[in-house]
Amino acid sequence: MSKVVAGLEYSAEHEWVAVDGGGPVGVGISAVAADALGDIVYVDLPEVGSSVTAGETCGEVESTKSVSDLYAPVTGEVTEINTAVVDDPALINSDPYGAGWLFKVAVTEAGPLMSAEEYAAANGGEL
Amino acid sequence: MTENYTALYEQHKKAGASFTDFGGWQMPLKYESELAEHHAVRNAAGLFDLSHMGEVWVTGPDAAAFLDYALVGKISAVAVGKAKYSLICQEDGGIIDDLITYRRPAAADGTDRFLVVPNAGNAVVVAAALAERAAGFDVAVEDASGTTSLIAVQGPKAEAILLRLVPAAQHELVTGLKYYAAVEVPFLVAGTSRELLLARTGYTGEDGFEIFVDNLDAPALWQAIAAVAEEGELVPAGLACRDSLRLEAGMPLYGNELSREGNPFSAGLGPVVSLAKESDFVGRAALEALKAAGAGSTSGRKLVGLKGLGRRAGRSHYPVLKEGNVVGEVTSGQPSPTLGYPVAMAYVDVEFAEPGTALDVDLRGKAEAFEVVALPFYKRSK
Numbered sequence: 001m002s003k004v005v006a007g008l009e010y011s012a013e014h015e016w017v018a019v020d021g022g023g024p025v026g027v028g029i030s031a032v033a034a035d036a037l038g039d040i041v042y043v044d045l046p047e048v049g050s051s052v053t054a055g056e057t058c059g060e061v062e063s064t065k066s067v068s069d070l071y072a073p074v075t076g077e078v079t080e081i082n083t084a085v086v087d088d089p090a091l092i093n094s095d096p097y098g099a100g101w102l103f104k105v106a107v108t109e110a111g112p113l114m115s116a117e118e119y120a121a122a123n124g125g126e127l
Numbered sequence: 128m129t130e131n132y133t134a135l136y137e138q139h140k141k142a143g144a145s146f147t148d149f150g151g152w153q154m155p156l157k158y159e160s161e162l163a164e165h166h167a168v169r170n171a172a173g174l175f176d177l178s179h180m181g182e183v184w185v186t187g188p189d190a191a192a193f194l195d196y197a198l199v200g201k202i203s204a205v206a207v208g209k210a211k212y213s214l215i216c217q218e219d220g221g222i223i224d225d226l227i228t229y230r231r232p233a234a235a236d237g238t239d240r241f242l243v244v245p246n247a248g249n250a251v252v253v254a255a256a257l258a259e260r261a262a263g264f265d266v267a268v269e270d271a272s273g274t275t276s277l278i279a280v281q282g283p284k285a286e287a288i289l290l291r292l293v294p295a296a297q298h299e300l301v302t303g304l305k306y307y308a309a310v311e312v313p314f315l316v317a318g319t320s321r322e323l324l325l326a327r328t329g330y331t332g333e334d335g336f337e338i339f340v341d342n343l344d345a346p347a348l349w350q351a352i353a354a355v356a357e358e359g360e361l362v363p364a365g366l367a368c369r370d371s372l373r374l375e376a377g378m379p380l381y382g383n384e385l386s387r388e389g390n391p392f393s394a395g396l397g398p399v400v401s402l403a404k405e406s407d408f409v410g411r412a413a414l415e416a417l418k419a420a421g422a423g424s425t426s427g428r429k430l431v432g433l434k435g436l437g438r439r440a441g442r443s444h445y446p447v448l449k450e451g452n453v454v455g456e457v458t459s460g461q462p463s464p465t466l467g468y469p470v471a472m473a474y475v476d477v478e479f480a481e482p483g484t485a486l487d488v489d490l491r492g493k494a495e496a497f498e499v500v501a502l503p504f505y506k507r508s509k
Contacts (some may be wrong), residue, residue, distance in 0.1 A: 035145075039162040040365060041462045042438055062440065064161055064461050065367055067491070093160070
């Protein structure tokens with residue numbers, strides 16, 4: 001079963017958000033989504049400085065088998081993107097909650113997010 | 128629609144497979160990583176469950192003449208022990224399925240025997256079409272799909288692995304087996320010798336084998352093959368990598384490149400159609416007319432290979448553009464794991480089918496540059 005990490009918050013579209021104090025929050029996609037997509041070979045991230053809106057698409061994730069939209073889990077300005085994951089999208093499969101993080105957002109408004117427990121229960125993940 | 132399970136379903140579950148529906152069958156999509164499975168087949172070997180494929184026996188004094196009538200190829204010219212790739216077409220030339228026909232040794236009473244292997248989702252339709260076309264021929268059509276499993280070992284290590292299950296005195300049967308040929312080989316499975324039909328065929332672009340086995344013996348054979356493979360030699364491989372492997376090898380997939388709406392000439396399968404054979408066959412008149420009209424060469428669309436110049440892949444049904452105008456449609460596409468760039472097969476208007484032609488694929492509203500290239504994308508070094 002796909003891993004769900006405690007302490008993160010999750011969107012219904014399978015993005016995780018690391019809310020850890022004052023600064024910009026880290027965003028990635030959950031192992032549930034990464035496992036369902038299969039081996040990821042291409043990722044299109046929002047640009048640094050662009051605005052993203054919770055629940056709206058902000059990029060694409062492409063696996064060998066399919067293409068999925070990336071949805072912003074929060075509203076705000078993108079402050080940093082993970083260039084390592086653009087060069088090596090397989091990081092999303094191998095370490096979705098760590099080296100496979102996608103971008104950081106200076107949040108102006110939080111989106112509707114779930115706790116790890118709620119997300120795991122709703123999506124069959126393993127805490 | 129009822130879901131079908133192969134005799135190997137429990138093996139796949141134990142191996143951690145994720146499943147997908149394919150032609151009404153629950154089949155392993157991948158076990159761990161489809162990319163790793165793809166590379167394993169190119170560099171070592173992969174073990175595939177193809178039990179969703181059909182097996183239809185055609186036997187009788189008229190078997191060869193009947194298959195000449197039912198299929199587009201000249202099956203009567205196939206030698207015993209050999210196999211032939213062919214198509215079963217409608218009267219209008221549309222493709223019902225592509226299939227492989229194996230000519231087996233005649234029965235003791237001299238009766239000809241052929242094994243026809245159609246695709247999973249088409250097995251019932253093909254068996255029914257053959258039965259219908261059999262009227263007037265002294266022939267029996269028996270659909271053995273429900274009791275027959277098919278296990279493939281594909282990749283450069285395939286022969287070495289299978290030889291370990293065959294007595295040394297019979298190794299020559301395997302090592303001497305030519306591409307598109309089949310032979311009965313005694314395999315040592317779970318301590319007993321079993322005579323199984325071994326074919327040197329595949330759908331991956333690598334050397335490899337397919338083994339026909341009764342459902343009851345399939346799990347033991349699967350385990351025996353896995354057990355004799357050395358560390359790093361063989362991985363179970365799912366349908367995801369089967370698709371990427373066959374795409375790199377430029378092999379058409381029914382439902383993507385082949386359909387009842389298409390025709391053999393546009394699909395690049397003109398040579399499979401034997402207009403030279405003297406006897407009539409289903410679809411002959413329509414296919415002669417299509418050929419005379421230049422289908423796939425001077426008129427209509429033609430199946431081509433597309434190489435992506437960027438990083439993003441074209442997918443099935445994406446429009447192909449020339450200067451903004453739609454001139455074709457992608458039938459299969461994804462990033463090629465072996466080559467490292469996106470590849471696709473697409474039907475394009477014949478005037479844009481020449482290798483080297485620059486085209487775009489509409490990737491969800493964004494035009495991405497592709498170039499027409501000759502198929503296959505990948506060819507193994509011999």
